[in-house]
Amino acid sequence: MIRVLFFASLREQLGRDAIDWEAGQLADVSALRSALAGQDETWRKALSQPQLQVAVNQQLANLQCPVRDGDEVAFFPPVTGG
Amino acid sequence: MTADISIAVQAEGFDPGAEYNRLRRANFADGATAVFVGNVRDFSPTETGGHQQVSVLELEHYPGMAESALAAIARQAAERWPLGRVRVIHRFGPLRAGDEIVFVGVTSAHRQDALDACGFIMDFLKSRAPFWKKEVNKDGEQGTWVAARSSDEKALKKW
Numbered sequence: 001m002i003r004v005l006f007f008a009s010l011r012e013q014l015g016r017d018a019i020d021w022e023a024g025q026l027a028d029v030s031a032l033r034s035a036l037a038g039q040d041e042t043w044r045k046a047l048s049q050p051q052l053q054v055a056v057n058q059q060l061a062n063l064q065c066p067v068r069d070g071d072e073v074a075f076f077p078p079v080t081g082g
Numbered sequence: 083m084t085a086d087i088s089i090a091v092q093a094e095g096f097d098p099g100a101e102y103n104r105l106r107r108a109n110f111a112d113g114a115t116a117v118f119v120g121n122v123r124d125f126s127p128t129e130t131g132g133h134q135q136v137s138v139l140e141l142e143h144y145p146g147m148a149e150s151a152l153a154a155i156a157r158q159a160a161e162r163w164p165l166g167r168v169r170v171i172h173r174f175g176p177l178r179a180g181d182e183i184v185f186v187g188v189t190s191a192h193r194q195d196a197l198d199a200c201g202f203i204m205d206f207l208k209s210r211a212p213f214w215k216k217e218v219n220k221d222g223e224q225g226t227w228v229a230a231r232s233s234d235e236k237a238l239k240k241w
Contacts, residue, residue, distance in 0.1 A: 008142050008214035009227045058147035074144060078230030081213025082120055082184050082204060
């Protein structure tokens with residue numbers, strides 16, 4: 001399983017802060033995003049935002065970053081701390 | 083010499099004076115201390131150029147990654163400048179106008195290194211640490227997520 005987390009406006013759009021997803025044949029973050037987006041229109045819209053950022057195992061990553069069973073992947077809008 | 087780095091991500095407030103004193107306690111090697119404190123404003127600029135009242139700022143964070151991201155930024159600063167002590171505090175949860183949100187304090191032998199390291203940490207914190215702000219106005223409506231500014235991303239280029 002891959003633990004997928006969502007934060008801020010993305011969490012609100014999806015109405016949830018996490019989902020567990022079967023790692024299966026998913027090669028990278030991009031494939032994971034496509035699989036999640038394929039669930040329905042809400043997911044497709046939320047995950048198609050061009051500004052979306054991603055972290056894999058709590059490190060900033062990009063769509064080409066490989067993922068595997070046991071990973072924690074987070075999607076979120078651009079950060080606005082400080 | 084390795085810098086003494088201390089990071090905190092917390093809901094509780096902090097006392098900037100006490101934090102400064104801690105940076106200085108028995109620290110006779112560093113002649114310079116640079117401190118930045120960020121506070122909640124009671125307004126936010128609107129798209130039309132006006133101002134809108136903000137009564138509560140909600141700070142969301144990614145537990146675990148927030149701490150490690152701040153530590154990584156502090157370590158980068160300590161590799162780049164000769165720093166004695168580094169203290170970074172970032173709060174989360176509901177904050178009110180005037181409240182402290184963030185504290186960055188660094189000590190170094192010389193002024194320019196301390197000032198640069200403090201600015202570097204703040205610039206990277208704003209664009210790389212997983213925190214998100216939501217503004218709630220007086221009517222207590224559901225609130226508006228603060229949009230990231232392209233000027234914050236540009237600020238990284240100067241380093």
